[in-house]
Amino acid sequence: xxxxxxxxxxxxxxxxxxxxxxxxxxxxxxxxxxxxxxxxxxxxxxxxxxxxxxxxxxxxxxxxxxxxxxxxxxxxxxxxxxxxxxxxxxxxxxxxxxxxxxxxxxxxxxxxxxxxxxxxxxxxxxxxxxxxxxxxxxxxxxxxxxxxxxxxxxxxxxxxxxxxxxxx
Amino acid sequence: xxxxxxxxxxxxxxxxxxxxxxxxxxxxxxxxxxxxxxxxxxxxxxxxxxxxxxxxxxxxxxxxxxxxxxxxxxxxxxxxxxxxxxxxxxxxxxxxxxxxxxxxxxxxxxxxxxxxxxxxxxxxxxxxxxxxxxxxxxxxxxxxxxxxxxxxxxxxxxxxxxxxxxxxxxxxxxxxxxxxxxxxxxxxxxxxxxxxxxxxxxxxxxxxxxxxxxxxxxxxxxxxxxxxxxxxxxxxxxxxxxxxxxxxxxxxxxxxxxxxxxxxxxxxxxxxxxxxxxxxxxxxxxxxxxxxxxxxxxxxxxxxxxxxxxxxxxxxxxxxxxxxxxxxxxxxxxxxxxxxxxxxxxxxxxxxxxxxxxxxxxxxxxxxxxxxxxxxxxxxxxxxxxxxxxxxxxxxxxxxxxxxxxxxxxxxxxxxxxxxxxxxxxxxxxxxxxxxxxxxxxxxxxxxxxxxxxxxxxxxxxxxxxxxxxxxxxxxxxxxxxxxxxxxxxxxxxxxxxxxxxxxxxxxxxxxxxxxxxxxxxxxxxxxxxxxxxxxxxxxxxxxxxxxxxxxxxxxxxxxxxxxxxxxxxxxxxxxxxxxxxxxxxxxxxxxxxxxxxxxxxxxxxxxxxxxxxxxxxxxxxxxxxxxxxxxxxxxxxxxxxxxxxxxxxxxxxxxxxxxxxxxxxxxxxxxxxxxxxxxxxxxxxxxxxxxxxxxxxxxxxxxxxxxxxxxxxxx
Numbered sequence: 037x038x039x040x041x042x043x044x045x046x047x048x049x050x051x052x053x054x055x056x057x058x059x060x061x062x063x064x065x066x067x068x069x070x071x072x073x074x075x076x077x078x079x080x081x082x083x084x085x086x087x088x089x090x091x092x093x094x095x096x097x098x099x100x101x102x103x104x105x106x107x108x109x110x111x112x113x114x115x116x117x118x119x120x121x122x123x124x125x126x127x128x129x130x131x132x133x134x135x136x137x138x139x140x141x142x143x144x145x146x147x148x149x150x151x152x153x154x155x156x157x158x159x160x161x162x163x164x165x166x167x168x169x170x171x172x173x174x175x176x177x178x179x180x181x182x183x184x185x186x187x188x189x190x191x192x193x194x195x196x197x198x199x200x201x202x203x204x
Numbered sequence: 205x206x207x208x209x210x211x212x213x214x215x216x217x218x219x220x221x222x223x224x225x226x227x228x229x230x231x232x233x234x235x236x237x238x239x240x241x242x243x244x245x246x247x248x249x250x251x252x253x254x255x256x257x258x259x260x261x262x263x264x265x266x267x268x269x270x271x272x273x274x275x276x277x278x279x280x281x282x283x284x285x286x287x288x289x290x291x292x293x294x295x296x297x298x299x300x301x302x303x304x305x306x307x308x309x310x311x312x313x314x315x316x317x318x319x320x321x322x323x324x325x326x327x328x329x330x331x332x333x334x335x336x337x338x339x340x341x342x343x344x345x346x347x348x349x350x351x352x353x354x355x356x357x358x359x360x361x362x363x364x365x366x367x368x369x370x371x372x373x374x375x376x377x378x379x380x381x382x383x384x385x386x387x388x389x390x391x392x393x394x395x396x397x398x399x400x401x402x403x404x405x406x407x408x409x410x411x412x413x414x415x416x417x418x419x420x421x422x423x424x425x426x427x428x429x430x431x432x433x434x435x436x437x438x439x440x441x442x443x444x445x446x447x448x449x450x451x452x453x454x455x456x457x458x459x460x461x462x463x464x465x466x467x468x469x470x471x472x473x474x475x476x477x478x479x480x481x482x483x484x485x486x487x488x489x490x491x492x493x494x495x496x497x498x499x500x501x502x503x504x505x506x507x508x509x510x511x512x513x514x515x516x517x518x519x520x521x522x523x524x525x526x527x528x529x530x531x532x533x534x535x536x537x538x539x540x541x542x543x544x545x546x547x548x549x550x551x552x553x554x555x556x557x558x559x560x561x562x563x564x565x566x567x568x569x570x571x572x573x574x575x576x577x578x579x580x581x582x583x584x585x586x587x588x589x590x591x592x593x594x595x596x597x598x599x600x601x602x603x604x605x606x607x608x609x610x611x612x613x614x615x616x617x618x619x620x621x622x623x624x625x626x627x628x629x630x631x632x633x634x635x636x637x638x639x640x641x642x643x644x645x646x647x648x649x650x651x652x653x654x655x656x657x658x659x660x661x662x663x664x665x666x667x668x669x670x671x672x673x674x675x676x677x678x679x680x681x682x683x684x685x686x687x688x689x690x691x692x693x694x695x696x697x698x699x700x701x702x703x704x705x706x707x708x709x710x711x712x713x714x715x716x717x718x719x720x721x722x723x724x725x726x727x728x729x730x731x732x733x734x735x736x737x738x739x740x741x742x743x744x745x746x747x748x749x750x751x752x753x754x755x756x757x758x759x760x761x762x763x764x765x766x767x768x769x770x771x772x773x774x775x776x777x778x779x780x781x782x783x784x785x786x787x788x789x790x791x792x793x794x795x796x797x798x799x800x801x802x803x804x805x806x807x808x809x810x811x812x813x814x815x816x817x818x819x820x821x822x823x824x825x826x827x828x829x830x831x832x833x834x835x836x837x838x839x840x841x842x843x844x845x846x847x848x849x850x851x852x853x854x855x856x857x858x859x860x861x862x863x864x865x866x867x868x869x870x871x872x873x874x875x876x877x878x879x880x881x882x883x884x885x886x887x888x889x890x891x892x893x894x895x896x897x898x899x900x901x902x903x904x905x906x907x908x909x910x911x912x913x914x915x916x917x918x919x920x
Contacts, residue, residue, distance in 0.1 A: 096884060098886045101537070103874065195876075
């Protein structure tokens with residue numbers, strides 16, 4: 037038996053309420069999103085610019101015949117340097133059947149959290165309005181900011197959906 | 205629809221659809237929560253009945269109309285809440301549905317319809333609709349009314365077909381037997397008899413057909429092992445219906461003895477044990493060839509049936525399959541991609557040495573042809589004849605003309621012209637509007653027409669033709685035509701800017717302005733000033749355009765040009781800076797290389813280009829879309845003259861790349877609408893290219909210049 041010692045993950049307690057998050061870096065900050073909203077991760081490639089949209093909307097790309105918008109979170113939240121090469125990661129999100137890609141500085145980890153580990157937000161202003169956030173959690177000495185990606189991507193602020201044409 | 209159109213072609217569609225509607229109705233009825241019915245569900249059931257009634261009325265199937273009508277009025281009360289839904293209603297509706305299904309089947313197979321099969325259920329429904337509130341026990345009522353219906357019906361119903369069947373079963377398990385008897389009991393009165401070898405014989409008095417019974421039995425056992433015999437019926441029924449004559453049956457019974465030799469041994473004794481001896485007239489039942497050789501029996505029965513005109517198709521093959529439109533669209537998309545890939549291969553093949561690769565090139569030619577054929581047939585799935593739209597108009601024209609005291613005749617041309625299903629549905633409203641306008645505003649009163657030396661009856665012509673990848677629809681009235689003066693005066697009243705220099709075409713475009721009307725009084729037909737702008741907007745949304753041509757006193761032509769399909773369009777690829785855009789070829793008039801003298805600046809109006817004595821506003825695509833352009837001077841680029849909604853504009857681009865068919869994808873699926881862009885496509889290299897929306901580009905550029913001008917003015 038002794039050779040089958042399971043690695044002990046102190047942060048993780050298996051249970052019904054546990055939720056998995058994909059974490060990624062924006063500059064030096066680490067953010068997490070519900071992994072069930074993530075369809076896939078791919079490179080930044082062949083993005084067609086769209087005229088007359090905010091600068092963080094990089095354009096649209098062809099995802100196996102579907103045309104999906106690509107948003108650069110680094111520009112939107114003014115975090116990190118926006119350069120594009122074959123290592124630039126794009127997380128393809130599936131929000132209620134609508135697809136969109138977000139460009140991040142790097143994808144880091146998948147973490148499992150139970151509700152107790154998610155702290156409510158301290159009442160100070162972050163770059164993201166608190167209405168788009170779930171909360172915070174700490175993994176070792178890392179702090180991960182959990183994003184409510186549904187709310188964020190459908191918000192008027194992101195200008196990704198139909199009801200905010202007047203942005204342009 | 206009217207009788208002037210051959211409705212036969214729609215009959216199959218009606219049968220198909222009604223079958224589905226009935227199935228839907230049944231599903232809804234079974235699912236509905238009787239204690240608190242959902243309003244939407246009630247509406248849905250109502251709609252199914254209503255749709256069937258509409259279709260049946262069109263094809264003159266009065267028996268179905270009668271039944272659906274009564275269902276409809278009852279359902280109407282229920283959905284409006286003036287009557288409470290009860291179990292009785294549901295079971296009555298279900299019964300009615302079964303009857304409808306049989307009527308439908310009979311009509312479809314061109315069988316004589318049993319005229320009174322609906323009597324019982326009609327009575328039931330009528331009883332129900334008389335009760336304002338139903339507080340009786342549910343089953344009681346239905347049983348009661350059934351009993352009434354039966355007792356009143358049977359003595360009179362000499363025509364009713366109730367046949368007697370003897371069903372000789374093989375040895376089956378008890379469970380199967382119970383299931384079968386339960387099922388058959390639903391069909392009529394069932395009696396069970398045991399044979400000495402433990403097999404069972406069922407005697408069924410039913411209005412179901414032989415084939416129904418075979419179908420039921422075959423669920424549980426091999427139909428070959430079941431011997432179903434029609435043992436005749438009450439003699440008066442036989443006579444009046446011209447069914448199997450009793451003599452014939454008896455004849456069978458006699459002749460069947462001949463086959464006794466071939467019968468399996470274990471059945472030899474059954475003849476003597478027959479529950480109803482053949483001569484038992486007291487029961488008014490003839491038993492015929494009950495133990496005869498099964499195959500011969502079945503053949504005989506079928507034979508009789510065909511003789512009496514009942515041709516029953518055993519396997520009811522459907523000539524239609526209903527497919528989710530999404531699947532068709534996906535297919536069209538895929539074929540579109542294939543066409544594009546094929547075009548790319550062709551381009552490359554052009555550079556191959558033709559002598560060394562003769563074989564390959566030959567195959568490529570075949571591939572090209574096959575691809576084209578494939579595309580055509582796939583596209584044709586979505587295509588429907590314009591007749592479907594046109595057929596609604598004769599009645600409307602008649603009624604409207606009658607209402608307005610005018611005389612009008614409708615002529616339709618090109619009903620066979622096919623158009624994409626999606627467009628067919630969306631063209632109905634605009635066309636209806638134009639036809640109404642034609643009658644209301646266009647055609648004059650009969651006495652005015654006579655004064656003007658025109659025939660009393662005005663003519664409205666609806667036509668559809670294919671013209672170079674487009675469909676051109678025309679609504680023509682030979683009425684008074686548009687009156688330039690009136691339009692200009694009204695336009696001023698409505699606050700629309702007009703000038704005397706405007707061409708007739710520009711003046712006619714005014715009638716598309718929101719809120720514009722020349723009608724002296726608002727009627728329920730027209731005159732509210734909403735409509736023409738909606739017509740134009742709807743048609744523009746379909747990628748089409750509307751033009752008006754009118755001669756005062758002679759009539760008006762309204763011409764709608766629509767792409768055949770929205771899924772694929774012929775596009776011109778243009779380059780601006782590093783970016784590639786697509787212009788629908790439909791809007792491209794010409795392209796030219798500008799020379800310096802051609803381009804002028806008009807203060808406050810931007811640039812114009814003179815093309816053959818015509819000044820056209822020049823739009824710099826790179827400025828509009830903020831593209832870093834390589835053009836230092838407009839003369840280095842190419843000007844593409846485009847025309848949309850009767851306006852011309854010149855688009856300055858870096859270069860033209862070529863022309864190809866593209867598959868239109870919409871941006872809204874995952875993103876949103878972008879001004880100036882109507883959609884996107886995927887090019888051969890996998891990159892996305894945006895399709896320019898010319899009408900919207902024009903308005904953006906107008907706004908841009910107006911803004912610039914006003915800021916310039918502010919500065920000075």
